[in-house]
Amino acid sequence: MARDPLASVSTIATLQTQRIPGRADQVKNAAGGYAYAKDTWTRLEDFLILGTSGGTYYVGEDKLTADNADVLFKAITEDGSRVVALLVDVSTARPPRAPKNRPALFALAAAYAKGDADTRQATKTALSKVARTTDHLAMFFGYYKNLGGKATGRGSAPVVGRSLRTALGSWFLDGSPDDVAFRVCKARQRKTPQGEAFNLRDVLRIAHPSADGDQRKTLFGWIAGNISDDEARDELPAVDRFLTAKAVTTVDQAVRVVTEARVPWEFLPDAMLREAKVWDALVDTVGMTALVRNLSRMTRIGTLKPMGDATRRAVARLTNAEAIHRARIHPMDAWLAMRVYASGRSQPNPRADAHTWQPVPAILDALEETYELAFGAVEPSGKRLLVAVDSSGSMSWGGGIVVGGSPLGSPYEVGCAMAAIMARIEKGNVHVIDVDTSVHTSKVTPRTNLREIASWRPSGGGTDLSLPFLWAARERLDVDGFLVLTDNETWAGRQHPSQALAAYRSGINANSRVVVATLTPGGYSIGDPTDAGVLNMAGLDASLPMVVNGFIRG
Template sequence: MEPSGSTTNNHALNSTGGVCPWEVSDTARLRRFLCFGSEGDVYTAREEGRVGLEHAGALLSLLQDGRGPEVVDEIRRFAQEGRAVRLGSCWFALALCSQHSELKTRQAAFKALKEVCRDPAHLFSFIQYKKELKEGMKCGIWGRALRKAVSDWYNEQDAMSLAAAVTKCKQREGWSHQDLLRLSHTKPARDAIALISKYITKGWKEAQVAYADKEKSEEVVRVLSYLEMVEKVRHSCDETEVVHLIEEHKLEREQLLTDHLQSRQVWRALLKEMALHSVLKILGKMTSNKILEPGNSETQILCDRLQSESALKKAKIHPLSILLASENYKRGQGYQGKTKWEPDGCILKAMDSAFYRSFVNVEPVGKRFLVAVDVSTSLSSVVPGSAISTAVAAAAITLIFARTETNTHVLAFSEGAVVPCSLSAHMTLAEATTELVKIPSGSTDCTLPITWATENGKCVDVFIILTNNPLWTLAASPVESLRKHRETSGANSKLVMCGLTSIGHAIADTEDRGLLSICGFDLGALSVIRNLAQDLI
């Protein structure tokens, strides 16, 4: 398995001994699996099913070939460097490697545990995948190697970070910290970890008594004080006290009781330090509960944060995340339940500003892109699983590339030909959307942008075709069109066919590694395109 960035990256030998750079090798399939949970060439937005052995043929093949340590290196890279759109694939793959018959593979997997599973939820998922893989077998999962790896996971954490983590995420996937500490026979490496361990297994009162008369290090004193505050807030019915504890110790909603979350004052206190990602998810709820009201201080503070470039950079929020949240908020009601709200104009204005300001968070790939929008059908339908119209989605995706990649061509096509389109990086989202919907519709041929680039001498690294048509009419094979462009331009061109309303339509039955289908659209789709452009999948 070649390191990323290698000139032979993902190349596979053909039967004649030559190099076929576009053949889908086991390495390429593994990387697709680690990225989005499938070895195939179709990424389906918002599909969060659990993965299993039936999805991991290439992974099993590589392990069978004795390449386990290399597989673990790939898992580590995808988890650590943000390449994985769905981390569950990485946890599953690591669990499989940790149970492989080859010793060096198991050792590499356990050594990578704390790097791949960075918080308790990840660790619980990893353990559950190990349990599922072992079901039907007579042996257990808690051997010496796993016990040591789990013990190390706890012992090598920063004590204050661990105290916060175990009080925010107590259990998941049917596992708790108490289960893991008991089954791993963890022996705490230092006093602060021993205190947290006792708190988890015996409860606060016993932990408090055990350390009452002991000589305590500065680290133990800090952890003891923090756990005391967490326990105090959990046993408090005094709204004023709860608010004070939240503000003083920056406690989060996962550390509170359900009853506390009935209080508007508690929510106001939580909002002050709540991560912007979390705030965007509950805007409707906060407006419905009158915590965010026109002109009040909470609304003003939120609007200021949304319009602060430094706050957006710190939160690393992507423009598409803001747009999806904004369109959902504008909708005025949730997808489930009966929650309804009247969208606040100041918040909508702030989110519109945040959309453009957050472009600083998009790191350029540095490739030559051609984004082509199929306007042959109406762009008035909605992207599945969102409140965003396909016209707005297409305009937003186009703007993201046009504004962040210096070498981007924008095309529209309809009626069997490329049509004039003056969409540019300087437009607002509303202007870009208007430009797309005013073009007359006609028949769809998604190979037209490739043909246009080839005939006009444009050298393109990545073609991105955005279409609203669930059934694609192709005058020529997209594979052949792409190969012709590669031969003519000398570029290692790739093609991403994105069906904005599709729920599972592929380009063609192809074994060309440079082709990928996206069904629907979400933030993960942009990560998939980025990975493909950089030869990471």
């Protein structure tokens, strides 16, 4: 009997290297398989949360960045005001949705440079909410120069009009004069992303905002260099504290201004920041983000030591849920701090000597709790959840996930860390598996120590993301939901994940729901966008446990 080619066409079981018949919304992924194209707004959300630093196993950083920039510009053309609303939500959410603010600042600059009048108005309103520090403002300014500026002999310069002046001026008008003075004193000069000098004095001259009172008028005059330090400190307590701190010459003086005036560490002379006694005082007063970032320094100089009083106080702060929430500590901030601190070594400047220290176990334990608390208070859903971590070769590549220039580890490691938090929250109602072209037992349990994960090695090999559903069906495992942590580079299966899910629902649980958490911004997903029981989201979103919890409940 002659072969009938039509007999091979199936919407029930289609090779992953082929498009499902009738599904024009499927696109080829970087591994050669087919997945569902994400819409513009889902891709934009992925970019805002995941960024593009480091690229992926298959796609280099530059191409990934260019692709996501195109998505951003398309979204601005479609609805610029919606872009601004989304980036503000991502930037200001609690718990924080993105590990770093850089993609949101880039999107804000693009919206201002390329948007229509309504978009520009929305951008002006949003600037002070998203650019909360001098660092942030420097990033926005640098990005805007590239996107909406003009070419000069030295590179680029901003196109300055009334609208830009108003936008920049809002940064100096948001908050009380003393609050703004505090921000200014913490950092008056920074670098733009291009490495150019950025000075608030120059920005003030460009913006030329109108002062709304004598205090703010004094502040503007002091920034511009037209009002003396003595006059400014009489009007603005933050300036007085700053000048007092800068004038200290002894450790005892530094400790006194920290404990009595509660000055931040940025106000102190560099020489004082090498003193253990000064950091002993700062443990109680420094901001949470600064505390997390300076644990290695404090250990190296002897402030933090086993069973020490400063260690006890640092641990108390690192495990304070309210303080973590208020400071917008992202789980990945704690994860990165834990990885760096546990290593006992750092070398920020390759030309300088490496810094070494002996990690204090109590601090490592506290950082693990910081990681968990940073997700916010999430009650167990009471639902049965199968978590599948993609353990294929593309999830274990050496470049790993990079956030703000700092490597978080491979996508597999980050996926396991996310799986661990789900296991802790849901306890006995979660089972975790690893998946490549087979299903493997995962090491993740509710008691998993996050420090162990860095030493885990994934199975590697190809990718078949239909396996979580096929395995659950074969094992007759009745679950209310699936969480798949992946880069969506599936290609090796004889059935698409969405087809395997349909079979699972038909045979085991018709109401089972799926969350696909992507760990790279590739622009596609195994999750069928037309399936109301499937949700696509960014895998670094700190609201992941909360969203999964609510979605699985239905």
